[in-house]
Amino acid sequence: MATNFWASTHYKELLDQEEVDVVHNLDRERGITLEDFKLIKLQMTNYIARLAQNVKVRQRVVATAVTYMRRVYTRKSMTEYDPRLLAPSCLYLAAKSEESTVQARLLVFYIKKFYADEKYRCEIKEILEMEMKILEALNYYLVVFHPYRALSQLVQDAGMSDATQLTWGLVNDTYKTDLILVHPPHLIGLACIYVASVLREKENTAWFEDLRVDMNVVKNIAMEILDFYDAHKMITDDRVNAAMHKLTIRT
Amino acid sequence: MSDVDHLIAKKVADRYLKREVLGEGTYGVVYKAIDTKSGQTVAIKKIRLGKQKEGVNFTALREIKLLKELKDPNIIELIDAFPHKGNLHLVFEFMETDLEAVIRDRNIVLSPTDIKSYLQMTLKGLAFCHKKWVLHRDMKPNNLLIGPRGQLKLADFGLARIFGSPDRRFTHQVFARWYRAPELLFGAKQYGPGVDVWAAACIFAELLLRRPFLQGSSDIDQLGKIFAAFGTPKASQWPDMIYLPDHVEYQYVPGQPLRALFPMANDDALDLLSKMFAYDPKARISAPMALEHRYFTSGPPPTEPALLPRPPPKRESVDSKPPSDGGGGPTVLSPTRKSRRVMPHQHDHGNERSGPAPMSLDFSVFAARPPARPTINSADRSHLKRKLDLEFQVPEED
Numbered sequence: 001m002a003t004n005f006w007a008s009t010h011y012k013e014l015l016d017q018e019e020v021d022v023v024h025n026l027d028r029e030r031g032i033t034l035e036d037f038k039l040i041k042l043q044m045t046n047y048i049a050r051l052a053q054n055v056k057v058r059q060r061v062v063a064t065a066v067t068y069m070r071r072v073y074t075r076k077s078m079t080e081y082d083p084r085l086l087a088p089s090c091l092y093l094a095a096k097s098e099e100s101t102v103q104a105r106l107l108v109f110y111i112k113k114f115y116a117d118e119k120y121r122c123e124i125k126e127i128l129e130m131e132m133k134i135l136e137a138l139n140y141y142l143v144v145f146h147p148y149r150a151l152s153q154l155v156q157d158a159g160m161s162d163a164t165q166l167t168w169g170l171v172n173d174t175y176k177t178d179l180i181l182v183h184p185p186h187l188i189g190l191a192c193i194y195v196a197s198v199l200r201e202k203e204n205t206a207w208f209e210d211l212r213v214d215m216n217v218v219k220n221i222a223m224e225i226l227d228f229y230d231a232h233k234m235i236t237d238d239r240v241n242a243a244m245h246k247l248t249i250r251t
Numbered sequence: 252m253s254d255v256d257h258l259i260a261k262k263v264a265d266r267y268l269k270r271e272v273l274g275e276g277t278y279g280v281v282y283k284a285i286d287t288k289s290g291q292t293v294a295i296k297k298i299r300l301g302k303q304k305e306g307v308n309f310t311a312l313r314e315i316k317l318l319k320e321l322k323d324p325n326i327i328e329l330i331d332a333f334p335h336k337g338n339l340h341l342v343f344e345f346m347e348t349d350l351e352a353v354i355r356d357r358n359i360v361l362s363p364t365d366i367k368s369y370l371q372m373t374l375k376g377l378a379f380c381h382k383k384w385v386l387h388r389d390m391k392p393n394n395l396l397i398g399p400r401g402q403l404k405l406a407d408f409g410l411a412r413i414f415g416s417p418d419r420r421f422t423h424q425v426f427a428r429w430y431r432a433p434e435l436l437f438g439a440k441q442y443g444p445g446v447d448v449w450a451a452a453c454i455f456a457e458l459l460l461r462r463p464f465l466q467g468s469s470d471i472d473q474l475g476k477i478f479a480a481f482g483t484p485k486a487s488q489w490p491d492m493i494y495l496p497d498h499v500e501y502q503y504v505p506g507q508p509l510r511a512l513f514p515m516a517n518d519d520a521l522d523l524l525s526k527m528f529a530y531d532p533k534a535r536i537s538a539p540m541a542l543e544h545r546y547f548t549s550g551p552p553p554t555e556p557a558l559l560p561r562p563p564p565k566r567e568s569v570d571s572k573p574p575s576d577g578g579g580g581p582t583v584l585s586p587t588r589k590s591r592r593v594m595p596h597q598h599d600h601g602n603e604r605s606g607p608a609p610m611s612l613d614f615s616v617f618a619a620r621p622p623a624r625p626t627i628n629s630a631d632r633s634h635l636k637r638k639l640d641l642e643f644q645v646p647e648e649d
Contacts, residue, residue: 004383009319096312104305128306132334135307135315140332142316 005184009141013181015074020178024077032078036243038178040078043240044069044087045176047120051088054110055102057095059172063146065094066175072137074181078247081133084120089130097142104128119248146180147171147189158193158207160200167196170225177228183221187213191221198222264335267295267342279308279338283345286330292345293330297338307339314407315341317385325376327396327406343406346396350403352562354392354457359560363517366458368553369395371542372403373451378538380405381444390450391430392457401556428473429453429463433484434532436474438497445532448541452527459513459520474501481528482506489531519546 005011023037032040045066052062068090072081088107095102104124111120135142151171155164170192174180179188190213197204208215268285275281279297286293298311318329331342350369353359361369373395380387387394389407396406432449434442456464465480467473478484483503484492492498509521516524523546526536536544547553 007320007383092306096307096309097316099313101305101309124304128300128304129337131306132337132339135332135339136334140315140319142312143320 005145005186008143008145010143010145011184013071013141014184015181017178017182020070020074020181022074024073024079026077026079030079030246030249032243032246036246037073037078039235039240039243040083040247041070041073041178042176042235043244044083047084047087048091050114051091051107051110054114055091055095055106057091057100057102058098060146060148061091061094061098061100063148063172063175063180064098064144065091067144067180068094068134068138070178070181072134076137081130081137083247085122085126085130086134088122089127089134092127093131093134093142144180145185147174147185147192150186151189151192154189154193155196158197158204160193160197160202160204163196163200163202166199167192170195173228174225176232177224179221179224183217187217188221190218191225194218194222195225264333264340267293269295279311284342286342291330294343294345296341296343298341300338311339311341321380321383321385323376323379324402325372325404326379327404344398344404346398346404346406348397348562349393350395350397350454350458351392353397353560354461356562359562361458361461361560362554363515363520364551364554365559366455366520367547367551368556368559369403369458370451370455371547371553372556373405373454374538374542376403376405377444377447377451378542381447381538386444387447387450389427390447390454391427392454395454397559397561401559401561403556428467428470429465431473432532433474433477433492433530434495436470436477436497437492437495439495439532443532444537445535448527448535448538451538451541452524455520455524455527456513459516478504478506480507480512481530484530489534491531491533517550519544519550522546 021034021037023032023034027037048065048069049062052065065087069083069087072086072090088111092102092104092107104127107127108122108124111122115121148168148171151167152164155161155167160167171189174188174192190208190211194204194208196202208218266286266288268287270283270285273281273283273294279299282295282297284293284295285291296311298308300306300308315329315332318327322328327346328344329341330344333340333342350373353361353369373390376395377387377390387405387407390405394405394407396404398404428436430450430453432442432446435446453464465473465476467476478501482505483501486493509516509525513521513524523536523541523544526544527541529535
């Protein structure tokens, strides 16, 4: 299934960065800062990706699940929507809406198997209840576009077939940020190609100039990606744990 | 469910005044309701949660996903969705009848401009879907609903399958098969909007003939019926045919002239029909091109939707008992009316618990069953869906 991006709800739902970077009042009361907020979302992105590997779903499902999770947190607090339940529930819903259903009991099984931390434990019933709440929080908008489909074609067209894996990996990493909530997916894809050409020292200016896209936006996205990688080096388990811990503090 | 959630659910549910049950769908009950906010009559579909503890029904989810993207005058509107008491409820605009009821009602005379109007609305809805890269994949007269002002809208509530005929001798395949394009019957793995256009052509033919045009009894027979009408396709007509997975050689039969098949249609109608029935999906006319065809642009214009003949929305009689067959009772002279989307849910009004349904509730629409038309049961249906659910390959953005 596909539909035209420019006429889609995905396009209409795009937000400004400032709208995404808002810590909900309830979360702020728990001492969760914007940094914590981003760290927790990053942690949950990794959690979704890991679960997805176990239940064997396509990257596209992971990308959709992460997008759902990030969209929910532009509207709902982590206090009300515990990330450790929201993340697997988003994967559950995304698998369904991307037409490769995963059984809830399978998710519950793998969560039990790989996560000793009891706070991650959840029951089938909880996932199903959360599914309904996610649908509501998303305003039932389920169609999400991703950079993947056009990517290999673009990479090839740019004469960078040898960098396909690299570019693909870069795109995967963009889901560790909120880029998908802010920018049209094809521009994210182009930014990843741009980063890849810089990394591979491939001169692609002419190719990019021939595209009818705003290269300033592409360059800005590319800068954000590089910023993310820089910041990522500074992330330690302690920082993540500290942020996650704030979720469990009783207020 | 937290207190806050409960309050919200209650409030949303309070927005709608529940009326009588319209029927039972594969994935839930459908109610008629009044939207107190707009005063509009709506149909609320309550989605039962799956038995296997698998949350929101997959088919329902797909419908929500697509209908949220498709807003068009010729596509059924999903007005709202809300959870209530653990069930998901979908709110649709209320539609009075459907094209199958129109075609089957022998009291209705369809003039050439009426047919033109119904076909135009069908193609407009389809063109919109295709513009959004969505294939309907289940075009048939009873999925084309007709609103109070005669507007035709594409829908696939999945209700048709439940309200189908009680006659189970035919399998699902019969029903959907009649509208299946030859490439699907030959097992095409990749197909495009052409499959919907073929089905629309079958509906066009059905409007002209007042009966389903190609009533095959198996996939093989369906192809046989198609070839008997239009002639076995030659390689020059459809070069890719021989590469289709289930392609088998058919003995050559010559086609019949369209004029002989549709004596009542004019030249423009026949020309459009032949283009919609093109064998090669690549050569088949697209929905937007069909709308620009001379059939629509010249000659008498299509009838205004509001003036289109439709079955009466209500009957005077309040008799709620379906005529018993073989009971030696009086022969019903008036034509049978279709009850496909509605079913007597609860005749015993004393036990009516589905809201403020008055005693004078008109169950007359249930009085007569339509003539046997094969239908789909859910197991068959999911099989069919699977077969049809091959990914529609399209570039995603730009």
